[in-house]
Amino acid sequence: MIALLKPFRYMWGYLREISGENAYDRYVVVHMTTHPERPPMSRGEFYRHRQEEKYNNPGNRCPC
Amino acid sequence: MGNRLGRYGIWVVVAIVGAVCWGMLALSRGETVNAGWLLFAAIASYAIGYRFYARFIQTRVLETDDSRATPAERLNNGRDFEPMDRRVLFGHHFAAIAGAGPLVGPVLAAQMGFLPGTVWIIVGVILAGAVQDMTTLFFSMRRDGKTLGQMAREEIGPVGGAAALIAVLSIMVILLAVLALVVVLALAESPWGAFSIAMTIPIALLMGIYLRFLRPGRVLEVSAIGVALLILAILGGGWISESSAYAGAWTFDANTITFALIAYGFIASVLPVWVLLAPRDYLSTFMKIGTILLLAIGIAITLPAMQMPRATQFAFNGEGPVFAGSLFPFVFITIACGALSGFHSLIASGTTPKLIQKESQVRTIGYGAMLMESFVAVMAMIAATTLDPGVYFAMNAPATVLGDTVQSASQAVNGFGFSVSPQTLQNTANAVGEESIVGRTGGAPTLAVGMSAIFAQVTAFLGAGLQAFWYHFAIMFEALFILTTVDAGTRVGRFMIQDLVGNVWRPFARTSWLPGNLIASALIVAAWGYFLYAGVNDPQGGIYQLFPLFGIANQLLAAVALTVGTTILIKMGKLRYAWVTALPLAWDAAVTLTASYQKIFSPDPLLGFFAQRSAAIEAARNNELFGNAETQADVQQIIVNTTIDGILSIIFALMIIIVIADAARVWFGLVRGTKEPELSEAPWQESHLDSEGREIEREPVGARS
Numbered sequence: 001m002i003a004l005l006k007p008f009r010y011m012w013g014y015l016r017e018i019s020g021e022n023a024y025d026r027y028v029v030v031h032m033t034t035h036p037e038r039p040p041m042s043r044g045e046f047y048r049h050r051q052e053e054k055y056n057n058p059g060n061r062c063p064c
Numbered sequence: 065m066g067n068r069l070g071r072y073g074i075w076v077v078v079a080i081v082g083a084v085c086w087g088m089l090a091l092s093r094g095e096t097v098n099a100g101w102l103l104f105a106a107i108a109s110y111a112i113g114y115r116f117y118a119r120f121i122q123t124r125v126l127e128t129d130d131s132r133a134t135p136a137e138r139l140n141n142g143r144d145f146e147p148m149d150r151r152v153l154f155g156h157h158f159a160a161i162a163g164a165g166p167l168v169g170p171v172l173a174a175q176m177g178f179l180p181g182t183v184w185i186i187v188g189v190i191l192a193g194a195v196q197d198m199t200t201l202f203f204s205m206r207r208d209g210k211t212l213g214q215m216a217r218e219e220i221g222p223v224g225g226a227a228a229l230i231a232v233l234s235i236m237v238i239l240l241a242v243l244a245l246v247v248v249l250a251l252a253e254s255p256w257g258a259f260s261i262a263m264t265i266p267i268a269l270l271m272g273i274y275l276r277f278l279r280p281g282r283v284l285e286v287s288a289i290g291v292a293l294l295i296l297a298i299l300g301g302g303w304i305s306e307s308s309a310y311a312g313a314w315t316f317d318a319n320t321i322t323f324a325l326i327a328y329g330f331i332a333s334v335l336p337v338w339v340l341l342a343p344r345d346y347l348s349t350f351m352k353i354g355t356i357l358l359l360a361i362g363i364a365i366t367l368p369a370m371q372m373p374r375a376t377q378f379a380f381n382g383e384g385p386v387f388a389g390s391l392f393p394f395v396f397i398t399i400a401c402g403a404l405s406g407f408h409s410l411i412a413s414g415t416t417p418k419l420i421q422k423e424s425q426v427r428t429i430g431y432g433a434m435l436m437e438s439f440v441a442v443m444a445m446i447a448a449t450t451l452d453p454g455v456y457f458a459m460n461a462p463a464t465v466l467g468d469t470v471q472s473a474s475q476a477v478n479g480f481g482f483s484v485s486p487q488t489l490q491n492t493a494n495a496v497g498e499e500s501i502v503g504r505t506g507g508a509p510t511l512a513v514g515m516s517a518i519f520a521q522v523t524a525f526l527g528a529g530l531q532a533f534w535y536h537f538a539i540m541f542e543a544l545f546i547l548t549t550v551d552a553g554t555r556v557g558r559f560m561i562q563d564l565v566g567n568v569w570r571p572f573a574r575t576s577w578l579p580g581n582l583i584a585s586a587l588i589v590a591a592w593g594y595f596l597y598a599g600v601n602d603p604q605g606g607i608y609q610l611f612p613l614f615g616i617a618n619q620l621l622a623a624v625a626l627t628v629g630t631t632i633l634i635k636m637g638k639l640r641y642a643w644v645t646a647l648p649l650a651w652d653a654a655v656t657l658t659a660s661y662q663k664i665f666s667p668d669p670l671l672g673f674f675a676q677r678s679a680a681i682e683a684a685r686n687n688e689l690f691g692n693a694e695t696q697a698d699v700q701q702i703i704v705n706t707t708i709d710g711i712l713s714i715i716f717a718l719m720i721i722i723v724i725a726d727a728a729r730v731w732f733g734l735v736r737g738t739k740e741p742e743l744s745e746a747p748w749q750e751s752h753l754d755s756e757g758r759e760i761e762r763e764p765v766g767a768r769s
Contacts (some may be wrong), residue, residue, distance in 0.1 A: 051342050064165035
């Protein structure tokens with residue numbers, strides 16, 4: 001039963017990864033090691049930043 | 065010996081399978097050819113290209129070095145620089161390069177038969193398109209993710225750099241206009257389509273609020289909600305189109321939709337991204353990947369036969385009703401993105417190079433993702449060519465040639481040398497839940513009819529009559545991501561204008577400054593809006609006139625990327641392997657310049673813009689009609705359009721000549737030794753990550769005594 005679920009678990013993990021859902025958690029880890037003196041951005045703030053950056057950059061999506 | 069056989073034996077089998085499939089495609093004597101042959105010919109060719117040619121480029125030409133830290137590792141900040149798992153990055157990169165081009169181009173190129181387009185989609189990607197993506201990705205990665213424009217400036221010079229920038233901006237404008245045109249043509253006079261697409265706006269607003277205020281960053285759940293609402297919107301559209309009370313209210317002509325789109329593009333560019341653009345982008349990405357998967361499964365299950373002949377007479381006489389010009393160069397111009405897409409070099413030098421874990425992964429991500437894109441183009445070709453050729457031409461010839469009724473369209477198709485009964489045309493329209501399918505140019509409706517036929521066959525056990533749902537599902541999927549492109553493209557174009565003007569007048573460059581935002585947005589929307597309007601009202605057919613320009617522009621950008629690549633290879637001391645990018649460049653330049661030459665100088669008014677212009681002027685002087693014009697105003701419109709299109713062709717051709725000439729100057733200097741090869745690569749640093757991105761455990765220095 002558990003073995004049967006494995007591909008779905010993998011797919012779910014992949015989807016979470018690719019949609020950027022756990023990007024924030026990873027960011028916090030990196031931030032804590034590189035700048036432990038400053039508090040990291042909040043979740044909302046982090047995604048706001050990311051979005052701005054993404055859509056202000058011509059290399060983000062191919063229109064064709 | 066045995067080891068060797070084991071290693072290469074499988075590849076001998078793959079090569080034989082591929083050769084047999086290609087043989088069936090080219091030589092089979094049957095009435096029709098099954099799409100399965102095409103599918104397997106493509107897969108076998110990709111496998112060989114990826115295993116041997118891409119590997120050769122990786123190990124011999126680029127010499128990727130996995131002990132060298134990538135910018136993602138060196139500059140990791142958890143935000144824009146970050147080592148990302150190669151499978152996830154592959155997904156990201158593919159989602160970023162996959163657009164409407166590989167779906168639309170092959171459908172239009174199908175007017176020449178299935179073989180010419182297919183050969184280029186497969187051969188072109190292996191030898192040119194995927195090579196461009198992979199090398200650009202590698203060079204940008206070695207330069208900490210510099211953009212194509214910056215690399216052109218640094219490696220070639222300011223002239224080449226400026227030409228690249230102008231090329232990108234003008235491509236953007238023509239691209240957005242052509243893609244918007246595809247949407248307008250698909251939604252005009254279709255209450256079902258118009259309603260379901262309009263509903264995506266409130267759905268996106270809702271998702272935006274959810275993501276911003278309720279559950280930040282929870283992309284999956286909000287996308288699931290969005291897709292569910294989207295399906296409801298498609299079902300609702302079916303209900304609207306059958307209701308006598310609402311069908312009329314949701315039926316719009318092409319011009320109304322054009323102005324709605326222009327207004328929408330402006331608003332979307334001015335608004336903050338979280339309101340509309342970002343949520344729509346999530347929706348369209350999931351829809352895009354999902355639908356492409358469905359199509360692959362559908363084709364694999366149904367294995368349809370291709371009805372279109374191998375090559376039609378239009379491949380040779382250049383008089384096709386979908387676009388003018390013969391096989392060389394126009395099939396290459398029309399296929400565009402599925403085989404070689406210049407715009408990908410912007411993606412490959414944008415976000416992706418900042419996320420690569422290991423240098424060797426440029427092969428999987430750059431080359432591999434482009435092979436996938438080409439496979440999407442192959443599927444689009446299959447979907448279009450499984451249609452009855454008569455239906456295909458009745459959908460794709462300009463409306464002015466076909467007339468308004470199924471009878472006149474049937475006659476026009478007979479004139480092209482194919483046959484279709486008026487009854488068949490009406491039945492097809494009924495099956496997909498549309499009033500008429502005659503003259504629905506732009507490629508999207510044709511693809512949707514082909515796709516819906518395949519899906520309907522798969523879901524036949526659920527009952528008949530599902531084709532109309534699948535047709536509108538396909539239209540929704542295409543329109544949704546084209547509109548997302550229009551939003552995103554307008555916004556990027558706006559930033560490019562602000563950046564350009566900002567060089568002269570500082571405050572303009574501040575993207576948060578509202579007047580600058582409004583003016584730049586208005587400029588870019590006006591530019592593509594003009595071409596869109598002209599295309600919608602072009603008596604000669606907007607797609608017929610503008611699609612070749614779009615193709616030329618995209619191939620021009622590919623020439624810039626390949627020129628930059630060749631320059632860097634020479635600087636790296638790889639002159640002996642410079643043909644890897646130089647040969648595709650030579651081919652691309654030949655195609656683009658021949659196409660431009662014909663568009664500018666051809667004396668045939670069907671092909672040459674200026675020949676068409678003089679003929680129209682002549683006709684106006686004698687108070688006669690010209691081409692497909694029905695009134696004198698139409699003739700005037702043709703004169704204006706051909707003037708502008710002709711001038712654009714000249715600008716595009718000049719750009720490519722300037723970039724290549726400027727680079728050739730640098731190449732000669734390097735080869736003759738009068739120029740020092742200065743590489744602007746970031747310096748070597750040792751990597752501390754293994755091939756799965758884990759930190760390598762190291763014994764601290766001096767621990768061992």
